[in-house]
Amino acid sequence: MQLNFDADVEEFRAEFRAFLDENLPSEAQAAERAGSSADIPQWAREWQRLQFDNGWLLPGNPPEFGGRNAGILEQYVHLEELSKRRIYHSFNPQGLGIIAASLLSFGTEEQKKQWAAPILRAEITAALGMSEPGAGSDLASLRTRADRDGDHFVVNGQKVWTSGAHDADVILTFVRTDPDAPKHQGISVLMIPTDSPGLVRRPFASICADDDLDFNEVFFTDVKVPAENLIGELNKGWSVATGSLGHERNLLWLSFADRLQDLMADFHPATDIDRDHYATLVMDHQALRLLGSAALARAARGEQDVAALSILKLLGSEAVQRSSEEALIAAGPQGLVHPALTSAYNPMDNEAFSSSWFERYARSFAGTIAGGTSEIQRTIVAERVLGLPRS
Missing domain, CATH: 1.20.140.10 (Butyryl-CoA Dehydrogenase, subunit A, domain 3)
Known part of the structure; x- marks a missing residue:
């Protein structure tokens, strides 16, 4: 097994190291921690935006979305160098690694501009609404329901373990739009702004006593969501779910x-x-x-x-x-x-x-x-x- 990289990958690494040497936040800044996984301190917003503008935020992305069309080996050394410096590239990891990635894979061009780019530029933050009290590992058992009513959906139900929801601007939410379909079908995905009437977020503590609050229960009561907030195809949300988790696992x-x-x-x-x-x-x-x-x-x-x-x-x-x-x-x-x-x-x-x-x-x-x-x-x-x- 060859455990080193070709010259072009090492050149990529050297270029990123030079960027870090010149722009790395100070130790005092890096010591400041976020309150949740959707709470980004001002210095960290500026740091994330600087990476975006220079193509170093997610190098595998195209340039207009904070990358440089890098391959998997370049993406690996990018993460390796960040790890060596003990610095995060974002304080909204699910926003970058799952939600923006899902929008780039399944969203329309307008949705990419409206949500993916602002998330990547740290202008807004996002949470992931998947798990429910009766649908954790078995996500396909979810029961949060969205009924079409003219030009919008009406959402009712509950999510739980929704990290950072109380600080997030939007929640990528998995809902059931066809209750009569088999459980892996009839699921759709909606982007729901957290200031929507009828949406309530309740953060709760984890087992670690010194943790800031991150987990949330999220309740939806007759929440109206514009139909254009549908991500991917109607009733085809399972493919978005598997794609979302695939981005996380790579x-x-x-x-x-x-x-x-x-x-x-x-x-x-x-x-x-x-x-x-x-x-x-x-x-x-x-x-x-x-x-x-x-x-x-x-x-x-x-x-x-x-x-x-x-x-x-x-x-x-x-x-x-x-x-x-x-x-x-x-x-x-x-x-x-x-x-x-x-x-x-x-x-x-x-x-x-x-x-x-x-x-x-x-x-x-x-x-x-x-x-x-x-x-x-x-x-x-x-x-x-x-x-x-x-x-």
């Missing part, structure tokens, strides 16, 4: 590799796990990198391997969770103490020092749920790799 494994790298670097005498567990952590990190590199090479050749992405998601998310748990156990009662209460605390250090070992372990469960649960990933591997019958 290089998701890299974020887990980065978190494993952080864990390897963050152990210290107060939270030192035993050598066997540390060796497992190192091997998991190396395996994830190697398997990810192989999947990356296949993607660069135009090959699609959904099962490989499921294996990477499963390996990465569960390795992070397992290692975080082992670190918490090794730390004992000290693992419950926030680092700010210890002499080792440095607010300019990486994310590891912004939360206790317990909080890091608690957050690890999000990785085994978001982007497709571990159970769903195992089903995909069983059917597509092992050839087992459909459950």
Whole structure:
């Protein structure tokens, strides 16, 4: 396996590094955190817009949407360099990685101008309205309903776990438009402004006590949505759903590799796990990198391997969770103490020092749920790799 890149990819990397060297926000700016995943501080809006204007926001996009038509290998080194600098390219990740990407794939030219470009330029922020109280992993069971009434839809129902909804300007919302169709059919997608009458957002806390509010319940009561806000075809929303999650999963494994790298670097005498567990952590990190590199090479050749992405998601998310748990156990009662209460605390250090070992372990469960649960990933591997019958 060749684990280096051709000269043109390294030239791309060097150009991006030069841009970062010249324009990277200060440490003081980067230390300022957003209140939610749809709350962008002013400095971060300016940083995102600067990347957009220079084609560095999402290099795989065309220039008019913040990119430079880069290939998958260039997109990989772009994310790798951002990770090395410990800087986000956006504080509205679902807006960039899922919602704007879905608009570029399924939206009309007018919708791209109206919503995709402003989201990418950090002029507005977006949330994703998928999950419901009875439709989490089984998204096709959603019951939020949209009935056509002349030139608009009337929406009634509820969403939950809608990250950043209370700060977002719009919600990409999955609704049922044909209740008599089979559950994977009859679904449509609407872009709904959050200031629409009848739309109520209720943020709620996560398990991590020091978290700002991000999760939301969203209630729709006779919310009128213009018919031109329909994204994609009527009753064909399942293809938008699978496409939306596909955008999220493509290089998701890299974020887990980065978190494993952080864990390897963050152990210290107060939270030192035993050598066997540390060796497992190192091997998991190396395996994830190697398997990810192989999947990356296949993607660069135009090959699609959904099962490989499921294996990477499963390996990465569960390795992070397992290692975080082992670190918490090794730390004992000290693992419950926030680092700010210890002499080792440095607010300019990486994310590891912004939360206790317990909080890091608690957050690890999000990785085994978001982007497709571990159970769903195992089903995909069983059917597509092992050839087992459909459950």
